[in-house]
Amino acid sequence: MKLSRYKQSSPVSYTxxxxxxxxxxxxxPKQITRVFLRPAPKYGQDLQKxxxxxxxxxxxxxxxxxAFNVLGAxxxxxxxxxxxxxxxxxxxxxxxxxxxxxxxxxNLGTIMRSAAAFGFEDIAIITPAVDxxxxxxxxxxxxxxxxxxxASFPSIETYRKAFSSRPLLAFMLNNTAQxxxxxxxxxxxxxxxxFGNEASGLPAEFADFCTPVFIPQSESVDxxxxxxxASIALFTFRQI
Amino acid sequence: MKLSRYKQSSPVSYTxxxxxxxxxxxxxPKQITRVFLRPAPKYGQDLQKxxxxxxxxxxxxxxxxxAFNVLGAxxxxxxxxxxxxxxxxxxxxxxxxxxxxxxxxxNLGTIMRSAAAFGFEDIAIITPAVDxxxxxxxxxxxxxxxxxxxASFPSIETYRKAFSSRPLLAFMLNNTAQxxxxxxxxxxxxxxxxFGNEASGLPAEFADFCTPVFIPQSESVDxxxxxxxASIALFTFRQI
Numbered sequence: 001m002k003l004s005r006y007k008q009s010s011p012v013s014y015t016x017x018x019x020x021x022x023x024x025x026x027x028x029p030k031q032i033t034r035v036f037l038r039p040a041p042k043y044g045q046d047l048q049k050x051x052x053x054x055x056x057x058x059x060x061x062x063x064x065x066x067a068f069n070v071l072g073a074x075x076x077x078x079x080x081x082x083x084x085x086x087x088x089x090x091x092x093x094x095x096x097x098x099x100x101x102x103x104x105x106x107n108l109g110t111i112m113r114s115a116a117a118f119g120f121e122d123i124a125i126i127t128p129a130v131d132x133x134x135x136x137x138x139x140x141x142x143x144x145x146x147x148x149x150x151a152s153f154p155s156i157e158t159y160r161k162a163f164s165s166r167p168l169l170a171f172m173l174n175n176t177a178q179x180x181x182x183x184x185x186x187x188x189x190x191x192x193x194x195f196g197n198e199a200s201g202l203p204a205e206f207a208d209f210c211t212p213v214f215i216p217q218s219e220s221v222d223x224x225x226x227x228x229x230a231s232i233a234l235f236t237f238r239q240i
Numbered sequence: 241m242k243l244s245r246y247k248q249s250s251p252v253s254y255t256x257x258x259x260x261x262x263x264x265x266x267x268x269p270k271q272i273t274r275v276f277l278r279p280a281p282k283y284g285q286d287l288q289k290x291x292x293x294x295x296x297x298x299x300x301x302x303x304x305x306x307a308f309n310v311l312g313a314x315x316x317x318x319x320x321x322x323x324x325x326x327x328x329x330x331x332x333x334x335x336x337x338x339x340x341x342x343x344x345x346x347n348l349g350t351i352m353r354s355a356a357a358f359g360f361e362d363i364a365i366i367t368p369a370v371d372x373x374x375x376x377x378x379x380x381x382x383x384x385x386x387x388x389x390x391a392s393f394p395s396i397e398t399y400r401k402a403f404s405s406r407p408l409l410a411f412m413l414n415n416t417a418q419x420x421x422x423x424x425x426x427x428x429x430x431x432x433x434x435f436g437n438e439a440s441g442l443p444a445e446f447a448d449f450c451t452p453v454f455i456p457q458s459e460s461v462d463x464x465x466x467x468x469x470a471s472i473a474l475f476t477f478r479q480i
Binding site (some may be wrong): 106110113114116117119120140142144148181215216217218220221222224225227228231232235237238 | 254346350353354356357358359380382384387421455456457458460461464465467468471472475478479
């Protein structure tokens, strides 16, 4: 059995855990190349049900502990699915989330989770960025990664060329920015919410082609955590 | 120089980095016991300014690389402050955040950061819980940890006895729960927002002594990330 630690350059990735693997099976069964099962004297009912579903799809199941060690799975992880990475084009008729150079897998996964929770289906990632297929990103998304369209772009210009007819609302600490609630009230049906990198935020020149928006907050903190800021924005745009 | 890896049982903790250490110096200078400085041919202007401030407080500065290795600091971390942990009683006249058995240092720190951003000053932590003085919690808080009153309680009953005259609003996935925006509109000046553990949420019996509240979200996800849910709630209670 050939297997090595996960790398961004690898054509395959892994869902660590039965629940995540089941989300993948429900949404993208054809992408699954094989499944690793940790040998155990007995499996719980939920896991047995998932194994049965995997068998129905004629996916190879390999009993092994090696894969769990190589991929750094925790002791309570009993099932891993290996899958071929895939790309899912963004829907031009729906609102998008645009992440400029996100660098933390936990944040990216959490944003995916919030996106699914608040009915956003499309995320554009401007590279360089953390890998949305990294097992840690997928884990933090709690499986939401498989319910979304996610596409990468080498620059914001490339993204703007592909989706030119929509306003871009950029979250930045800008004196002239519009308040979040006002921006949400006045937004058209189709728009993109743009968020900067964790450490550097958005460059000031984004104000030249975006409408700057800010989340009202105390002056005692520099900023909000990226996944928190994005989630508050997604929530507000869906509530109004 | 005596120094060992950080443990929850230790009477002292550490701020890893000059910015965090400066937040501590501004808010609790008397708690600082000593400061470690990574030897370097030259320090930047900002760091020199912080060193100067530390000297003004007559705090011992030790040039060493050992402390950085023992405490697992990253290469770009040039300054660490050691401080005696302290407790800060909650203000009975202000709204509180109550966290039941939070288990992740990143989440706890992120909630502190959002609390400071949205003008909440008091956090009650019901143990067992992750350590709010762990360097990782403090780092995720971006220094907000030092601007808040944080107190631990062995049970929710102990907390309720100490603060008996306020309504408790508990965030849970309960069919009869009130919507967040409605709860925020009708809340009195003094209340407590209660959030459960990352994996298990709040036990159903919390509905017996709390008003259940929910954040409207799609059925395609099980729940929101804890720090995201708490931050959306804090934001909403402050916007209305």
